[in-house]
Amino acid sequence: MNPRRLTPSMSVLIAFEASARHGSFTKAAEELALTQSAVSRQVQALEAQLEVALFSRVGRHIELTAAGALYHHELAAALARIRNATLQTIAHKAGDGPLHLAVLPTFGSKWLLPRMNDFYRRHPGVLVHMHSRIAPAEQDKDQMHAFISVGTGHWPGHVAHRLLSETLVVVASPGALPGYASLTPADISQQALLSVVSRPHAWADWFEQNGLQHRAMRMGPGFELTAHLIQAAVAGIGIGLVPRILVQDEIASGELVALFEPVDSGRGYYLTYATRYQQLPALQAFTQWLLSVEFPDS
Template sequence: MNPRRLTPSMSVLVAFEAAARHGSFTKAAEELALTQSAVSRQVQALESLLEVPLFSRDGRHIELTAAGALYHHELAAALARIRNATLQTIAHKAGGGPLHLAVLPTFGSKWLLPRMHDFYASHPGTLVHIHSRIVTSDLSKDTADMHAIICAGTGHWPGYEAHRLLSEKLTVVASPKALPEYGSMSVGDVAQQLLLNVVSRPDAWPEWFEQNGLQQRTMRMGPGFELTAHLIQAVVAGIGIGLVPRILVQDEIQSGELVALFEPVDSGRSYYLAYPSRYQHLPSLQAFSRWLLSIPFPDS
């Protein structure tokens, strides 16, 4: 197939996207500072190139065809990424530009965001756009549109620079109101409790039971939660007990909403700031990285 057919000119793509978004050649022309007939000709040229009708026309009224709607859905996202990349490149030339940072949802809300005012106080000209992401071991797949990520793992990600922040230690937590006998509980008593879990970490409780010499068949597994924050709220509400990173429940333990039943155990993972090597000289990333790595993390 002719490559030109697969890569239409930017002018016809922009005209089509604007017309599809507005549902009007006239409004698209106003946005693009063109005449209505010029936009119409651009769209017709695109339809001729693709050999597919993108709009059905009834006088001045236009409506996307099924093929046109699908094409617009894909094209709009692609154009948005092109525009965003262009803005970032222009900003980078001027020594600035925003940082798009992916963060584990609960770590972001409970640890990072309360401290971001310190970053902005010392870097008022740098913007950090924070995106919540639950990632797998394949960072390139889950965070392809990000400059950097704060995640948990082993730190071995090909093509990424990784800076260790702190080790992850898991602690069993319970509501003292729902479990008033918590002070006299033994490790073995955990098997009598309803065990809440995060669905992305199905092995957390089985590994804890194994580490403590308990039979996994005695576990009473309770409901699963996509977010650790929701699990923590469920434990506070007295639904069951949870096994969570200690750094994420420090406030609840300090306030007395939750109690830690036993000493934390090392999960074998650590929290990292990681980013593709190609972004290592991005000014906004350098500023954020220096700030984050200067924070004295408690390694517990």
């Protein structure tokens, strides 16, 4: 197939997208500062190039065909990415573009956000837009500049800065677990074990490290967010196995107690970003600040 047929001109694509969004050639023309007939001709040219009817026309009224609706869905997202890339490029030239950061939700709310005031004090001209992500999605590759994730540090094509090692600790509400100080690892099998869906094997690994049988586990409720698991543990619903850095406040306040010694998960918290973004001024400022932060004993 002729490649030109697969790459219509930007002018006809914009005319089609505006017409589809408004459901009107007239309103699309007003938005694009063109005449109604000019927009209509551009859409007709696109239909002729594709050899597909994109609109059904009844008098002055237009409606997307099934093919047109599918095309508009894909095209609108593509045009949005192009516009976003253009804005980022313009902002990069000006040196004041915002940073789009994807961050683990609980880490973001419990650790990073309370410290962001220090970042803004040091870099008052830089904006960081934070997006909660349990795991990066495919579309994030084009929309996010950087990620704070947990892993082993191996992300091909990315720069990875290790922030701290991850240790996991068993926590429980002292009020809901009398005699917690004398518990042994074997006693844990009598308790409801709280878990997060992103760590399906965490308890199994802990039991194995302590020489316990997996069949002895008594699994309790599961949660999507670690923050919700922590709240459930504070409420006495069960006991949790969580990153120590995320429960230090609750342990310090006495809402939770740590049972046994923390264990190394073999993973770490990392700031990562694609190499194509490493010259962004906002990312450079944020990276320099984050790497200067003194992380507590995890």
